[in-house]
Amino acid sequence: MSNQKNSSRRDFIKNSAIAAAGISIVPRHVLGGTGFVAPSDKLQVASIGVGGMGGADVNNIFKSGKADIAFLCDVDTVRAKGSVEKFPKAKFFTDFREMLDKEHKNIDAVSISTPDHNHAIQALAAMQLGKHVYVQKPLAHDVWEARALTHAAKKYKVVTQMGNQGSSGDGVRQMREWVDAGLIGDLVEIFCWTDRPVWPQGIQWPPQQKEVPATLDWDKWLGTAPQKNYVDKLVPFNWRGWWDYGTGALGDMGCHNMEAPFSIYGLQYVKDVQASVGSVYVDEFKRGYFPESCPPSSYATMTFPKTDKTVGDVKLHWMDGGIQPPRPDELGANELFGDGGNGILFVGTKGKVLADTYTENPRLLPTTKEYPKVPQKYKRVPGSASGHWAQWVEGCIAGYGKMEMSSPFEIAGPLTEALLMANLAIRGSDMRVDNKYPGRSLKLLWDNEQMKVTNFDEVNQFVKRTYRPGWEVNYTF
The missing domain is CATH 3.40.50.720 (NAD(P)-binding Rossmann-like Domain)
Structure with a gap:
């Protein structure tokens, strides 16, 4: 181009x-x-x-x-x-x-x-x-x-x-009917988590370049990303762990596990976000610093403005890399928390509802309790998911x-923005300046109209990245 x-x-x-x-x-x-x-x-x-x-x-x-x-x-x-x-x-x-x-x-x-x-x-x-x-x-x-x-x-x-x-699945519609019927009361907070990544993260960019396979057009694969030499095993899957190409575990699974909160409670744009990340050590005493790579684990908390289905602002907690929230007291000792590695939990003033990845298998907690039968209110998608x-x-x-x-851009867009906002906090918390990490412990404040973080300017470079010459993405609102 x-x-x-x-x-x-x-x-x-x-x-x-x-x-x-x-x-x-x-x-x-x-x-x-x-x-x-x-x-x-x-x-x-x-x-x-x-x-x-x-x-x-x-x-x-x-x-x-x-x-x-x-x-x-x-x-x-x-x-x-x-x-x-x-x-x-x-x-x-x-x-x-x-x-x-x-x-x-x-x-x-x-x-x-x-x-x-x-x-x-x-x-x-x-x-x-x-x-x-x-x-x-x-x-x-x-x-x-x-x-x-x-x-x-x-x-x-x-x-x-x-x-x-999963947004076309029966599970999210069942959960929405329970919430509308008041079975869990007013929303208190939401937890979403995944055991991913299942690809390398928190690592150094490989120092040795490899010969590009004859069947791969490396320049076109790079597209908008910076010019770099081809490295082994980046394609077809491990690119997810590098910020130039992927969006980490949150980008991969957040659109699945955070979809239910958006469609059920009508969430829109994040007003603030904070995060912490897991550490990587290159030897017994030295912490590794690999800013090109997504961290091995992260925990982000996003705040959303009140909607017509909530009594106030909404707190959504995201966890990846095997981190999970505390098990609800209502969950039996031998019952799976989510599906064992991934899950969604709504906490309300009167009860809780738990689901697996893709909002499958929703269940009210405790599962041993009998609940009022709620009539079907929302039309199901033929074939479900x-x-x-x-x-x-x-x-x-x-x-x-x-x-x-089920997932038009009017819903998918704000949902994706939210998880990418969380990634700003994740990148900011792992950003080193003069051997310090000024972004740690900060709550990033978001100006939604201007699309910028107002209290930590260093991360605004990631709101809209610089594209490779000839591959610019231009659009006028």
């Missing part, structure tokens, strides 16, 4: 937004009877990142029966092989910019399942062309990016969904504003 040709391509994509937004899908009732899905009625989907979780996303979108996988894009041809073989009619690209440039008129929607640091540039390019988007969690790498994507979804009137499939992808496909076919999505 640094040369003139690619600059022209970028301008073309931007300027094509209005024309592309006019592309529509003929309603199925015009083309056939009940249960009939004509080829022209199927959503034409392009997928960026089609190995690993991307492959699962492509498969689940296709399983809806109402989408054609028309285009595939991946910078790693080995990782893409499974999807390419499964969808041989799909045209394959290694550059998403080229795909959108050449094929935007033939694309209705775009699925994005790439590393965190490239979500925003890819999603914005698609939305500016009027394409509906499905983006894997977390929605973005930085706070500013999350805000930009939330704004863009409304501006371009596209159907959006983040890939936190497994129906998350099909819901998005249906929504795209119906059109913007015609169907309720």
Whole structure:
């Protein structure tokens, strides 16, 4: 994108937004009877990142029966092989910019399942062309990016969904019905936790560079991230533990385990956050300092303003790396706390409700007590969590504003901002200046309108990072 040709391509994509937004899908009732899905009625989907979780996303979108996988894009041809073989009619690209440039008129929607640091540039390019988007969690790498994507979804009137499939599950709807019925009383506080990371964190960047595999386009994989030499085992998974690419355990699992508080209590933007992190020692006496890497464990506390479902501000505690909150007294000695490694706990004035990862298996505590039967109030998603992808496909076919999505950017955006705000506190608490850690023990105060921390300016550099030349992410609110 640094040369003139690619600059022209970028301008073309931007300027094509209005024309592309006019592309529509003929309603199925015009083309056939009940249960009939004509080829022209199927959503034409392009997928960026089609190995690993991307492959699962492509498969689940296709399983809806109402989408054609028309285009595939991946910078790693080995990782893409499974999807390419499964969808041989799909045209394959290694550059998403080229795909959108050449094929935007033939694309209705775009699925994005790439590393965190490239979500925003890819999603914005698609939305500016009027394409509906499905983006894997977390929605973005930085706070500013999350805000930009939330704004863009409304501006371009596209159907959006983040890939936190638990938001389509029955569990979160059951919990919401219990909360609405007053079974736990007024909310006191919320705890969410995970046993991740299951990849290296709190380590030094490997000193030896490795030869880039012939099947991987390293420059395109880096995308918006700083130029660095390729290192062993970074791809396809260990990038999550490095701040240049990933967002740590909080970014990986926060969108799953923090979704229920947002959708049930209507949480929005954080007003303050504080954090502490686990230490790493390079020898018996010396603490390691590896600012490029996410810490091995962290504990963050976020404060949210009062909502119409709470009596005051809301405290949400996040823990990762194996840290867990104290077991509730109402939980039996041999009962699993969450699912053993992950969990969600609402503490109310009258009771408590506990759930596993993805808000599965919700139960009121103590589980031995009988509770009033609460009638179903909220419509379930067909297929529960497994129906998350099909819901998005249906929504795209119906059109913007015609169907309720489980995790549209209007919810996913503030949720992602919250966990990225917590990451500001995590990075700030581990920031060393003149052999001191001035960010420790601070409560970061957040100016939501200006999108800046007002009492520790050093972390504001991470609200919107500096992009690699030629890969800038630009958006005007």
